[in-house]
Amino acid sequence: MGNYRFHTPDGVIDILPQEASAKRKLEADLRSLFSGHGYSEVETPGIEYYDVYASGDFVAPEGLFKTNDKDGRILALRYDGTIPVARLAATLLKDEKPPLRLSYIENMFRFKESGGGKLREFSQGGVELLGLDDAEADAEVIALGIKSVLMTGITDLQISIGQLEFFRGLVEEWGLSNEDAIELSTAIDQKDIVRVEKTAERLGLSEDAEELLDMISNRFGTYDVLDAFEAKVRNETSRSALKNLREILDALSDYELLQYVSIDLGMLRNMDYYTGMIFKGFTYEVGFPILGGGRYNKVVSTFGRELSAVGFSLGINLCLTALRRQDKLPEYVRVDAIVGYSQEEGMRKAAFATAQALRETGLKVIVDTEHRSEEELDAYADEYGIEQVIFVSDEGEDKEEENT
Amino acid sequence: MITIALSKGRLAQKALDLLEAAGYDVSAGREESRKLILEDEKTGLRFIMAKPADVPTYVEYGAADIGVVGKDTLLEEGRNLYEVIDLGFGACRMCVCGPVSLKGKLDQIPNKRVASKYPNITRAYFEGTKKESVEIIKLNGSVELAPLIGLAEVIVDIVESGRTLKENGLDVLEVVADISARVVVNRVSMKMKESEIVPMLDALRKQVAIMNAAKAQEG
Numbered sequence: 001m002g003n004y005r006f007h008t009p010d011g012v013i014d015i016l017p018q019e020a021s022a023k024r025k026l027e028a029d030l031r032s033l034f035s036g037h038g039y040s041e042v043e044t045p046g047i048e049y050y051d052v053y054a055s056g057d058f059v060a061p062e063g064l065f066k067t068n069d070k071d072g073r074i075l076a077l078r079y080d081g082t083i084p085v086a087r088l089a090a091t092l093l094k095d096e097k098p099p100l101r102l103s104y105i106e107n108m109f110r111f112k113e114s115g116g117g118k119l120r121e122f123s124q125g126g127v128e129l130l131g132l133d134d135a136e137a138d139a140e141v142i143a144l145g146i147k148s149v150l151m152t153g154i155t156d157l158q159i160s161i162g163q164l165e166f167f168r169g170l171v172e173e174w175g176l177s178n179e180d181a182i183e184l185s186t187a188i189d190q191k192d193i194v195r196v197e198k199t200a201e202r203l204g205l206s207e208d209a210e211e212l213l214d215m216i217s218n219r220f221g222t223y224d225v226l227d228a229f230e231a232k233v234r235n236e237t238s239r240s241a242l243k244n245l246r247e248i249l250d251a252l253s254d255y256e257l258l259q260y261v262s263i264d265l266g267m268l269r270n271m272d273y274y275t276g277m278i279f280k281g282f283t284y285e286v287g288f289p290i291l292g293g294g295r296y297n298k299v300v301s302t303f304g305r306e307l308s309a310v311g312f313s314l315g316i317n318l319c320l321t322a323l324r325r326q327d328k329l330p331e332y333v334r335v336d337a338i339v340g341y342s343q344e345e346g347m348r349k350a351a352f353a354t355a356q357a358l359r360e361t362g363l364k365v366i367v368d369t370e371h372r373s374e375e376e377l378d379a380y381a382d383e384y385g386i387e388q389v390i391f392v393s394d395e396g397e398d399k400e401e402e403n404t
Numbered sequence: 405m406i407t408i409a410l411s412k413g414r415l416a417q418k419a420l421d422l423l424e425a426a427g428y429d430v431s432a433g434r435e436e437s438r439k440l441i442l443e444d445e446k447t448g449l450r451f452i453m454a455k456p457a458d459v460p461t462y463v464e465y466g467a468a469d470i471g472v473v474g475k476d477t478l479l480e481e482g483r484n485l486y487e488v489i490d491l492g493f494g495a496c497r498m499c500v501c502g503p504v505s506l507k508g509k510l511d512q513i514p515n516k517r518v519a520s521k522y523p524n525i526t527r528a529y530f531e532g533t534k535k536e537s538v539e540i541i542k543l544n545g546s547v548e549l550a551p552l553i554g555l556a557e558v559i560v561d562i563v564e565s566g567r568t569l570k571e572n573g574l575d576v577l578e579v580v581a582d583i584s585a586r587v588v589v590n591r592v593s594m595k596m597k598e599s600e601i602v603p604m605l606d607a608l609r610k611q612v613a614i615m616n617a618a619k620a621q622e623g
Contacts, residue, residue: 158595191486191594282595287466289592
């Protein structure tokens with residue numbers, strides 16, 4: 001057997017002080033943002049029964065980190081935040097009157113993400129708004145998602161908003177089989193315009209339908225896009241999807257966040273999981289969306305409670321990567337001040353008190369336990385970039401100097 | 405700056421020709437050197453020359469915004485990308501091949517051993533499409549040897565002219581997929597660099613349409 005004691009397994013990483021500090025701060029800010037919007041944090045276990053993820057068919061079993069308990073039941077490490085919260089809402093919280101506003105900040109584990117830099121353990125923060133099924137709830141969640149990203153310091157942010165019901169309405173209107181609908185939606189989602197056209201031709205769709213498909217693939221924007229589609233679409237399902245998007249835009253405009261969003265009706269992923277509005281957030285320098293979410297009205301019911309739901313999750317590690325690459329990580333200061341003391345009686349006590357007083361102002365302070373002289377302490381602070389040096393001695397006042 | 409990952413070799417040259425025909429200055433990409441990154445500040449284009457199997461990886465992770473790569477590689481790698489244009493060139497087929505005597509009898513062999521350079525495509529075809537369990541043997545080249553020497557009953561491989569097959573008493577038994585060169589785009593780049601990428605894709609589509617029309621006339 002090989003000896004791996006110096007290594008971390010594939011897809012997991014050590015996070016060093018600078019990044020760890022930025023990450024903890026981000027998580028703390030996120031936590032207060034969520035609670036400031038009335039979302040209560042919950043902590044679900046790191047280990048769930050496999051059935052929690054497998055019975056709803058929402059997660060491919062290959063993606064789960066699995067193990068067994070002593071009775072041979074299959075366990076899975078936490079794969080995402082939403083499904084455990086859905087379980088919670090339908091079980092322990094089943095008597096709580098909706099709406100429920102819940103949040104989490106947890107590490108997720110994905111078995112299949114290996115290879116080439118995608119992490120298999122990563123942190124996500126997210127919210128779930130359960131029991132409200134309207135555009136205003138959708139917009140609340142999108143707005144909180146945008147605020148979360150902006151709060152990290154990322155300013156270049158693009159949010160794409162889609163609506164799966166829009167496409168479902170067209171599928172009904174055109175009378176497509178499930179298989180044909182999947183083929184068409186895959187081609188649209190991959191933005192493979194030629195394959196979309198070929199599929200439309202094979203299915204014998206009308207010219208009007210082909211024009212619509214072309215618009216779905218190519219038109220992005222806000223109200224102008226909705227106007228254009230409203231002028232063309234007749235079926236009720238698609239029209240109410242457009243109405244939902246319009247109301248979402250109205251609300252986002254009142255949140256003063258409209259400048260970040262763009263409608264993309266060609267986003268047609270995870271159609272088994274999401275049931276209405278979906279959205280994703282992008283920034284420069286990371287190849288994956290940092291933010292994702294949408295409405296998933298069928299998930300909670302797999303746990304036995306009829307409860308509509310909308311939520312998002314933010315990729316915390318991805319945000320940190322983006323901040324690092326965009327050169328926006330906050331400067332990291334290990335220690336702000338060092339307090340030394342002379343060897344006369346009582347000076348150590350005075351130094352401890354001085355250090356404590358400084359800490360209470362928010363500074364990071366160490367006491368020099370190696371008993372350096374005043375000159376040695378200056379030199380040491382210089383070498384390690386410690387800005388403030390305080391030397392407590394019997395010769396009258398404490399000496400303080402700024403190290404520049 | 406738009407970063408374009410090309411599959412080293414013939415496919416790269418054809419892709420550069422097409423970009424040039426679409427009105428882009430690709431002289432940086434044609435530079436004869438051992439450099440792996442060819443960049444032109446002036447045109448805002450950067451080319452990276454990668455092994456074909458790696459192109460989807462570069463694009464998925466956003467290390468490259470755009471890639472040109474064969475459909476066979478895309479099917480085998482199964483990456484999460486926008487697959488936006490079928491360029492038409494590099495056309496061939498992914499096929500199940502075996503001894504001529506097996507023609508029409510493929511389904512009668514139980515517990516097949518299938519040799520291939522493309523284990524994922526093979527698995528998806530037999531397990532997904534044909535609902536059949538098979539033993540897959542991964543090889544790295546000269547796959548035609550496997551059925552001749554008894555390592556496997558059949559192979560899954562790319563067929564262009566079919567000459568190698570014929571000369572070895574093999575034939576196409578079933579077609580798995582049509583293969584040709586594709587343009588792929590990173591899902592984030594498509595949004596964040598839309599103003600540069602969308603016009604480039606439109607220009608490329610136009611060229612492909614012209615190319616296909618010319619081919620149709622010849623044919």
